Amino acid sequence: MSRLGRYAWPSVIILLVVTGFFIDFMRFGGQFRDLTPLPATLCRNVALPGSAEDLQLDRGRGLAYLSVLDRRGLVEGLPVTGQLMQLDLNNTAMPVTNAALSLPANFRPHGMSLYRMGDGAQRLFVISHPPEAPHTIEVLEQRSNGIFQPVETILNELLVSPNAIVGVGPRQFYAANDKGDGGLLTRLRQLLFREGFSTIVYFDGEQMRIVASGLKSASGMAMSPDGLTLYVAETFGRRIAIFDRNSSSGNLRLREYLEIDGAPDNLQVDPEGALWIAAHPKLLDLVRHFADREHPAPTRIIRYRTRPDAPLVDDRVEIRDMFLDLGQSVSAGSVGTPFGGQLLIGSITEPKVLTCRLPDNVRPENTGVAP
Numbered sequence: 001m002s003r004l005g006r007y008a009w010p011s012v013i014i015l016l017v018v019t020g021f022f023i024d025f026m027r028f029g030g031q032f033r034d035l036t037p038l039p040a041t042l043c044r045n046v047a048l049p050g051s052a053e054d055l056q057l058d059r060g061r062g063l064a065y066l067s068v069l070d071r072r073g074l075v076e077g078l079p080v081t082g083q084l085m086q087l088d089l090n091n092t093a094m095p096v097t098n099a100a101l102s103l104p105a106n107f108r109p110h111g112m113s114l115y116r117m118g119d120g121a122q123r124l125f126v127i128s129h130p131p132e133a134p135h136t137i138e139v140l141e142q143r144s145n146g147i148f149q150p151v152e153t154i155l156n157e158l159l160v161s162p163n164a165i166v167g168v169g170p171r172q173f174y175a176a177n178d179k180g181d182g183g184l185l186t187r188l189r190q191l192l193f194r195e196g197f198s199t200i201v202y203f204d205g206e207q208m209r210i211v212a213s214g215l216k217s218a219s220g221m222a223m224s225p226d227g228l229t230l231y232v233a234e235t236f237g238r239r240i241a242i243f244d245r246n247s248s249s250g251n252l253r254l255r256e257y258l259e260i261d262g263a264p265d266n267l268q269v270d271p272e273g274a275l276w277i278a279a280h281p282k283l284l285d286l287v288r289h290f291a292d293r294e295h296p297a298p299t300r301i302i303r304y305r306t307r308p309d310a311p312l313v314d315d316r317v318e319i320r321d322m323f324l325d326l327g328q329s330v331s332a333g334s335v336g337t338p339f340g341g342q343l344l345i346g347s348i349t350e351p352k353v354l355t356c357r358l359p360d361n362v363r364p365e366n367t368g369v370a371p
Contacts, residue, residue: 052346115167233264298328301336
């Protein structure tokens with residue numbers, strides 16, 4: 001073998017390995033899948049000053065609280081500040097107004113959770129990522145005029161990369177760290193090798209501790225209506241981790257995984273207990289969309305529900321697409337939830353909430369919405 005050949009072979013091997021990783025990532029990310037859009041009807045856009053990556057429904061008042069931030073501007077390095085807004089679902093015009101006053105400086109909201117206390121008062125738990133400062137959990141309480149005001153800021157060294165949160169008490173919550181704390185190398189291993197570095201932490205009102213680990217990019221969480229089941233979206237696992245929750249200790253025990261055709265993001269649970277999953281069908285398109293706003297990123301909204309009383313075993317678990325769009329109506333959809341026969345969808349990047357009519361055969365009693 002010539003000297004040139006001896007030097008060329010290692011380069012060829014490295015090229016083949018890199019190509020193999022790239023093809024595997026594209027396969028895992030859904031790039032080779034053909035998607036058939038699910039037609040949506042009576043859709044409308046509600047304009048926002050930034051994108052609503054997450055939202056929480058106050059079903060009793062008919063309001064949607066929105067985590068609003070110019071996230072595209074954030075990616076581009078602009079000095080952006082976010083806000084909490086509310087969408088009035090009782091009004092056909094769907095007006096959007098501020099939901100909170102006196103927010104902290106450099107407030108950059110992410111995941112959020114609405115918690116109703118025993119006396120009927122409500123609190124919002126909101127993850128914030130201030131620039132050049134530790135991640136915080138902002139706790140806000142709703143006043144008699146309906147506006148939320150900050151009551152506490154919670155910091156802890158275990159909040160290394162918080163993405164999602166679920167409030168379970170006046171000061172108690174679970175938070176999901178999506179990237180772990182190992183720096184760039186850990187993030188690359190999580191992305192390329194789909195290793196699990198994410199953790200779930202529990203704050204009991206006094207102390208914070210890790211209650212689950214080894215998750216693959218935990219990006220969304222939701223609690224069952226009875227408070228005994230915690231759902232966690234593993235974006236790079238393309239699955240939902242379902243945990244049994246001990247309501248006294250806060251401990252979690254993994255029950256099972258639910259495989260998803262897509263990379264799940266934020267989760268919502270309706271009053272009937274059905275889980276609504278926002279998923280990214282094609283991860284590479286999502287990455288390209290961040291760099292080029294003209295490149296569409298598909299959005300999928302899935303409903304998962306169990307029907308233990310169904311006569312046929314095959315009918316006792318139902319996984320159904322409620323919305324599937326190639327990016328023409330909304331790109332990078334990150335949250336979807338039903339209300340009043342409508343489906344509300346928020347996006348990572350688009351400055352709007354999209355509302356569409358739910359399919360006719362999805363009755364209000366099956367979606368936990370007002371008729």
